[in-house]
Amino acid sequence: MNQLAILGPGLLGGSLAKAIRARVPQCRVTLWVRRAEAVEEARDAGVADFVSQDLAAVVAEADMVVLCMPVEAMPEIAARVAPLISPRAVVTDVGSVKGCVVDALVPIFRKRGRFVGSHPMAGSEQSGLSAARSDLYEGAVCIVTPHTGADPEAVAETCRLWERVGCSISTLSPEEHDRAVGLVSHLPHLLAAALVDFVCAESPESVNFCGNGFRDTTRVAAGPAAMWTGIFAANRAVVVGQLDRMIGRLQAISKDLAAGNDTRIYEFLANAKEARDRLNR
Amino acid sequence: MNQLAILGPGLLGGSLAKAIRARVPQCRVTLWVRRAEAVEEARDAGVADFVSQDLAAVVAEADMVVLCMPVEAMPEIAARVAPLISPRAVVTDVGSVKGCVVDALVPIFRKRGRFVGSHPMAGSEQSGLSAARSDLYEGAVCIVTPHTGADPEAVAETCRLWERVGCSISTLSPEEHDRAVGLVSHLPHLLAAALVDFVCAESPESVNFCGNGFRDTTRVAAGPAAMWTGIFAANRAVVVGQLDRMIGRLQAISKDLAAGNDTRIYEFLANAKEARDRLNR
Numbered sequence: 001m002n003q004l005a006i007l008g009p010g011l012l013g014g015s016l017a018k019a020i021r022a023r024v025p026q027c028r029v030t031l032w033v034r035r036a037e038a039v040e041e042a043r044d045a046g047v048a049d050f051v052s053q054d055l056a057a058v059v060a061e062a063d064m065v066v067l068c069m070p071v072e073a074m075p076e077i078a079a080r081v082a083p084l085i086s087p088r089a090v091v092t093d094v095g096s097v098k099g100c101v102v103d104a105l106v107p108i109f110r111k112r113g114r115f116v117g118s119h120p121m122a123g124s125e126q127s128g129l130s131a132a133r134s135d136l137y138e139g140a141v142c143i144v145t146p147h148t149g150a151d152p153e154a155v156a157e158t159c160r161l162w163e164r165v166g167c168s169i170s171t172l173s174p175e176e177h178d179r180a181v182g183l184v185s186h187l188p189h190l191l192a193a194a195l196v197d198f199v200c201a202e203s204p205e206s207v208n209f210c211g212n213g214f215r216d217t218t219r220v221a222a223g224p225a226a227m228w229t230g231i232f233a234a235n236r237a238v239v240v241g242q243l244d245r246m247i248g249r250l251q252a253i254s255k256d257l258a259a260g261n262d263t264r265i266y267e268f269l270a271n272a273k274e275a276r277d278r279l280n281r
Numbered sequence: 282m283n284q285l286a287i288l289g290p291g292l293l294g295g296s297l298a299k300a301i302r303a304r305v306p307q308c309r310v311t312l313w314v315r316r317a318e319a320v321e322e323a324r325d326a327g328v329a330d331f332v333s334q335d336l337a338a339v340v341a342e343a344d345m346v347v348l349c350m351p352v353e354a355m356p357e358i359a360a361r362v363a364p365l366i367s368p369r370a371v372v373t374d375v376g377s378v379k380g381c382v383v384d385a386l387v388p389i390f391r392k393r394g395r396f397v398g399s400h401p402m403a404g405s406e407q408s409g410l411s412a413a414r415s416d417l418y419e420g421a422v423c424i425v426t427p428h429t430g431a432d433p434e435a436v437a438e439t440c441r442l443w444e445r446v447g448c449s450i451s452t453l454s455p456e457e458h459d460r461a462v463g464l465v466s467h468l469p470h471l472l473a474a475a476l477v478d479f480v481c482a483e484s485p486e487s488v489n490f491c492g493n494g495f496r497d498t499t500r501v502a503a504g505p506a507a508m509w510t511g512i513f514a515a516n517r518a519v520v521v522g523q524l525d526r527m528i529g530r531l532q533a534i535s536k537d538l539a540a541g542n543d544t545r546i547y548e549f550l551a552n553a554k555e556a557r558d559r560l561n562r
Contacts, residue, residue: 121490121492122492123492123494124493124494125494125557140492141489141490141492143490170489170490179484179487180484180486180487180490181490183480183483183484183487184480184487184488184490184491184492184494184495185491185492185494185495187476187480188476188494188495188498188499189494190534191472191476191498191531192498192553193549193550193553193554193557194527194530194531194534194549194553195468195469195472195527196553196556196557197530197549197552197553197556198526198527198530199464199465199468200552200556201530202464202523202526203460203461203464205461206460206461206464206465207465207556207559207560208422208451209402209422209424209451209461209462209465210402210465210466210560211402211403211404211421211422211465211466212405213404213405213406213465213466213469213470213500213501214465214466214469214560215560216497216498216500216501217469217472217473217497217498217499217500217501218469218498218557218560219494219497219498219557220494220497220498221550221553221554221556221557222554222557222558222561223554224554225547225550225551225553225554226547228550229543229546229547229550232538232543232546233541233543233546236538236539236541239538240535240538240539242483243531243534243535243538244535245479245483246475246476246479246531247528247531247532247535249475249478249479249482250472250475250524250527250528250531251528253471253475253524254521254524254525254528257513257517257520257521257524258517258521260514260517262510262513262514265510265513265514266506266507266510268474268475268478269474269502269506269509269510270506271478271481272473272474272475272477272478272502272506273474273502273503273504273505273506275477275478275481275488275502276406276474276477276499276500276502276503277503278488279488279491279495279496279499280503
């Protein structure tokens with residue numbers, strides 16, 4: 001990898017730029033930003049060798065291009081990028097949803113570039129270049145999602161990119177990805193946001209009594225609302241199905257608790273504790 | 282305060298013992314433990330001046346007694362303690378539910394001892410003496426719940442105890458406490474446990490892809506199952522009501538998301554983000 005073009009200077013793009021500069025110093029890093037104000041910010045932060053609003057100047061010489069913008073913006077940017085890149089350039093993205101991104105981007109890059117979807121699971125409730133860190137990806141899981149017909153060499157190069165910044169790699173189909181990430185990321189985000197919203201609606205003053213438990217349980221709800229609206233829309237059918245089944249589970253728990261069926265409540269809590277304890281091993 | 286008797290060597294009792302020894306060295310700390318094995322453990326940990334299974338020996342000379350056991354065990358222990366203590370001893374507890382604890386303990390201590398309920402909100406998913414820390418209470422909120430007819434001096438002494446170990450004090454009626462803590466602690470615990478349970482039932486392998494968001498959102502679910510079963514039982518009507526209204530909110534969100542009403546989804550997420558951000562100020 002001689003030149004990496006990163007499109008979008010947010011938490012994920014900015015952290016990738018910093019990580020590659022720290023770990024692969026011989027690689028030139030170019031960064032595309034959409035807004036004029038962001039050019040100065042990114043230059044001042046010194047995250048890339050070249051920062052510009054000019055997409056062609058950023059991607060023309062790149063052998064790898066990473067789309068780091070909200071999922072709903074990807075098709076438009078991808079369509080602008082495709083005619084500008086080397087036909088052999090590997091293109092990937094950091095979107096939190098893969099089915100619709102892969103469906104939209106595969107045809108765009110069919111003739112120029114070799115596209116493979118990926119999702120480094122290193123986001124947080126923070127956002128923006130100011131939160132970017134060169135160690136953001138260390139120890140994170142990155143799910144690479146080769147589609148039918150993906151170029152095996154491009155898949156390997158995509159995996160290599162994320163390994164270089166410290167990720168461990170898993171491979172799933174785009175559809176498997178969306179179901180798994182729906183469960184461990186999208187549904188938890190929705191529940192955390194719904195909990196904050198509900199508690200404030202029931203009794204705004206009760207949050208004065210919150211401890212670390214409430215803070216932990218709701219932390220992700222501080223994530224950017226527009227970005228998450230886009231994620232839920234992009235994984236709509238999966239999230240609605242999972243949420244509805246989760247509601248069914250909560251209704252069963254409510255029924256057991258109301259009926260004084262404390263043996264069932266204990267069994268449920270003991271199962272949950274055992275499963276949660278396994279996460280720490 | 283010349284002698285503090287702590288009944289129960291768990292996370293909260295053990296941490297209170299350590300905190301008082303560190304901050305109020307002139308106060309003698311006595312500790313009652315139920316199980317024979319726990320006597321040696323507590324003595325080895327050096328958390329108290331005197332450790333015993335003999336309730337009379339632990340409480341006889343105490344001017345303050347703190348019940349630090351699961352809420353469902355409190356009435357039985359309180360009934361054994363009442364005949365053994367000084368008539369002027371202040372008695373409090375650390376139970377996470379106050380309505381039923383106060384209802385049960387006020388008559389027990391009507392003739393001997395002066396009871397006031399309290400709830401230092403310093404618990405975590407950890408438990409046991411091995412997790413006890415002298416700084417556990419620093420910066421925590423302690424809700425003191427004077428009942429009708431509570432002795433004002435005993436209320437003041439209870440507040441003073443928790444202030445000495447670093448808590449800031451709020452005062453609520455037992456019923457107000459149970460509603461507020463239901464929202465910020467009991468309901469979040471139930472949702473976190475239900476989420477872990479649901480995700481493992483839907484797809485056990487998906488937890489391999491979990492990031493910090495899932496870990497944060499579900500952390501409290503590692504709390505002791507038996508203790509939490511007791512808490513839910515003790516605050517049953519409040520928790521069932523709050524859970525059912527929360528389910529209603531989730532159903533509305535599911536409907537908006539399924540219908541593609543993304544403006545409503547955005548508004549809900551933006552409100553939740555704003556509320557969660559306020560917690561960090």
